[in-house]
Amino acid sequence: MWIDQKVGWYNLPLPLGVAVIVGERITLRAENLKDTSSLPSIPQPEPSPPSTDYLTARTADGSFNDLEFPRMGSAGTRFGRNVPNSETHPEELPAIMEPSPRLVSQELLTRDSLVEATSLNMLAAAWIQFMIRDWLSHGPGDADHPWEVPLPPGDPWPQNPMLIPRTIADPTRPPNAGGPPTHVNLESPWWDASQVYPKEMYLDDSPLRPQLRTGVDGKLVISPQGLLSPTVLGLLAQQPGWWLGLGLMFTLFALEHNSICDRLRAEYPGWSDDKLFNRARLINAALIAKIHTVEWTPAIISHPTTRYALRANWWGLEGETLHRAFGRLSPSDVISGIPGSDTEHHSAPYSLTEEFVAVYRMHPLIRDQYSFRRAVDNAPINDEYAFDQITDVGANTVLEELGLQDILYSFGTLHPGAITLHNYPHLLQNFRRPDGRVVDLASIDIMRTRELGVPRYTRFRELMHMRPIRSFEELCDDPRWVARLKEVYDGRLDRVDLMVGMFAERKPAGFGFSDTAFRIFILMASRRLKSDRFLTRDFTPEVYTPAGMDWIRDNSMGTVLLRHFPSLRPALRGIDNAFKPWASTTR
Secondary structure, eight states, X not given: OHHHHHTOGGGSOHHHHHHHHHHHHHHHHHHSOBOSTTSSOOOOOOOOOOOGGGGTSOOTTSTXXXXXXXXXXXXXXXXXXXXXXXXXXXXOTTGGGSXXXXXXXXXXXXXXXXXXXXXXXHHXXXXXXXXXXXXXXXXXXXXXXXXXXXXXXXXXXXXXXXXXXXXXXXXXXXXXXXXXXXXXESXXXXXXXXXXXXXXXXXXXXXXXXXXXXXXXXXXXXXXXXXXXHHHHHHHHTSTTOBHHHHHHHHHHHXXXXXXXXXXXXXXXXXXXXXXXXXXXXXXXXXXXXXXIIIIHHHHBOOHHXXXXXXXXXXXXXXHHHHHHHOOSOSOHHHHOSTTSOOOOTTSOSOXXXXXXXXXXXXXXXXXXXXXXXXXXXOXXXXXXXXXXXXXXXXXXXXXXXXXXXXXXXXXXXXXXXXXXXXXXXXXXXXXXXXXXXXXXXXXXXXXXXXXXXXXXXXXHHHTTOOOOOSHHHHOSXXXXXXXXXXXXXXXXXXXXXXXXXXXXOOOTTBSSOHHXXXXXXXXXHXXXXXXXXXXXXXXXXXXXHHHHHHHHHOOHHHHHHHHOGGGHHHHTTOSSTTSOOOOOOO
16 A cells, blocks of 8 residues: 555556555455445345246346345345445535535536547447446435525526435335435346346336347347337437437447347257347346456556556456466466456445445546548538437437447547546536436536535545545646635635546546546456356356357457448457547548
């Protein structure tokens, strides 16, 4: 810890930097996984095994991943913490509103002009929102008991105060229970691709199932236009946050599921529809986890040390080449990677955490304006679209009119926004949801982090064993931003919100987000793999099939794209990571 605080892992030679990160992970695993299930709760019944398939298939709700504790990691269980429970009491009124989240939104987050993340493409922005849909949800919020956010003088917001629904209460908490509040995750926090495989796929009597599954060869329904069924797209468009980037990812990995089914059917022609479906989901989910681990994350934090360390999460220090040639050389996850190692929950039952949610608030990645070009010759298709034109039903309209190939190409050649202060999308600060409610998502991001008891920036760093930040000037190297920060927070560094501090701080070379956020990644990126039975002890040919293991080993985001859209090959030629900017195609 001391060498990281004094020098910084990112200033060390690669071998020493990797050693420091491994040491940090050991400390964080021991000290920063906090169990909330031990706080007061109403006893919950243990789930019943759905069938013997749960030994080799993921369940609809995430139960029975851990066979000894079948509820662990299932939908409806609590978020954990990465800081002590004693540190997670939300501030009381009026302190929780100081400074006003709306003031923070306007003065520190509003985009002056788009700052692009030139090392990434827009698929990187779409990907992380695709992942969030798999991992976590606090639910729609309690609009009957909203937070009343005071408006700054002269604010044109039509409602004073601004009303932000509270996070829904934990239904497993007894009335008047003591201790800090807890909240449940409505999604299963495993890396199980639950966004691609909603529970209705498993219910024989669900009227939606015929719109999701063909009932033949384990496949998902794809329309003649190569999209999800119109009924499914219509339902997705009614969910808050649906946009064109999600439409791309949902469709792409539904197509990939069907390709996996074709491969399995060729190998195992006697398998039933359900068996093909379940095994294809297992393989698809593992491939998604691999893509995130060795492609998306190294693209967005592209320091040589982190690129090496993140790939080592999957293949270990032995590396991909030796792993391909000889398989695991050691049971150690450090030497041979986490997939295929022993399952381990470390110091707390598996869950995702409220702090994990906080550091994944990356809305500056979203652009306000989008242009589209043809993949075959880079020719412009039409005028620019504003972001609100590619959300909700508008997203589906654009999918149908332009087609996936040209949209993928356009996203691959377009940069997202940089994750920094003064770069929050204007359209998300005045955004109309499908239900007609207009929200400022930046104010909501600030309010949610405070409401959920995530410590403010300087205290958070202290609890994550990081070097203290002692002044605004040490936090940020832009004098104009320093002055604005001091004004908004009345000169009190200890009041700076976590998200604001992370957006403001100096970043290591190649990093698209802060070193503070990276501490949660060090811990939780490996935990999502290490706690999952299907990515550790059951990551075997016996469970996945030899064909499934080959599929995961041999594929990447690039091969997925080219399998379904081979005409993208010129744009991807010479690109070693599909989340980096693609080449422009010209005739």
